[in-house]
Amino acid sequence: MNANSLALLPALVIMAVILDILPRRPRRGLYFGVTTGEAFARSEEGRAIARRYRFMVWAGTLLALVLLPLSAGAQPVAAQVAVGAAAWLHARRRAAPHAIQPPSVRTAVLAGEPSAPLGALLALLASFAVLAAAGTLLYLNYDALPERIPTHYGFSGKADAFRLKTPGRVALPVVIGVLTWMLLALNLYGIAYGTRRGGSPETRVARDAQRVYFGRLLAMLELVLSGLFAYLAVSPLVDTQRLAGSGWIMPALTVLLLVGPVWAVLRWHEQAGGAGDDTPDAYWMGGMFYWNASDPVLMVERRDGVGYTPNFAHPFAWAQGLIVLALITLPLMLYSMG
């Protein structure tokens, strides 16, 4: 097993732990994305569904671990994700016959729009400024870069692939950073202004807490990712053989990426796990994708995990899709040009 395989090992285990935790902490009245009422999760059938789900999740993880020495690439992760999705859909199919009608009463507080989240706005500006500064620095020092620039780094931070210098390749990390920034900024807007705030007093409190929590989380993520892409972009100006300061940055980043998601899931449940759901089951595809043209919300609370998902019937989701498409295609184009 090489270093890259070893790096993937804890990530697979942590993903399995997260998938294992999620159904133990369902949102109020939901079970595997089906409106079943709160008591169903504790019933004999509810517990049997969860047991089978967890068995499948861990079996998928075992399969991924078996594949790991053979391939440190996407295959083990794909195997785990595929089995995890199958486990979810299977559990959902078993829960579906126990679905109940969601309450027909909806409530809304008659108050004006709260003031804009200033902290998140400042974080957005700061993270964009970091990317802009990195872009400017590269533009001004383009000639100082060597003819062949590093295009890939190993886990140790040592450059292991080089290509001829072109403006596109030099700007690649900044371009990815800006597209990621746009995606997160759009999500922040959707969470702040396009999510539902109504519901029972209990649900309203949980929804407010969830909105604030994810707003902060995304703002923090925005800062971290912008810093990371700016760092990757300007690193060849300092050292073309390895990532500048990679001795401590790579381990720190690894710990952050491993511990961060688990911490976020546990904190989320503590803050906002009680929020119920008043979206009809019929508008959820596989309990993962919400498509409801008659509902004006831009984003709704996820049913298959933590956070929010777009209402795919709204053009807002198409804008997000376009950015994701650009994130996939533009870097490939910039990399292969010249």
Place this chain on the structure above:
Amino acid sequence: MKQPPAIAIDLASPEAVVRQIARQLRQFIVEGALSPGDELPGVRRLAMDLGIHFNTAAEAYRQLASDGWIEVNHGRAARVCKREQPAAGAETVQRWGERLRALIADTRAAGVPARRIRRELELALEDLKR
């Protein structure tokens, strides 16, 4: 600080959603839960929170605005208006009395005991005195 009231609609009710919204808002204004100048959620916000179409929320606001209960300006928040109390004519008062008696008769026919109806009326009277 005064807590803003919450509106509740029932999608299963035979009463149209537009009417449910307009009726409750009017009730809040009359009872003083909403005062002149109070800001209301925008049409988009109200529609999102209730999970209804924009046009439904907009129609409810339009009806209330045309009756002088609220003012809605494009690009600005909707606000509760200071409304002059119209002087009710004898015919209006008579019609109200008839509607009230009809409502009481319907309620009794539905099996609600007379003392419960009296209690509710007394509570409504108490609200009026405030």
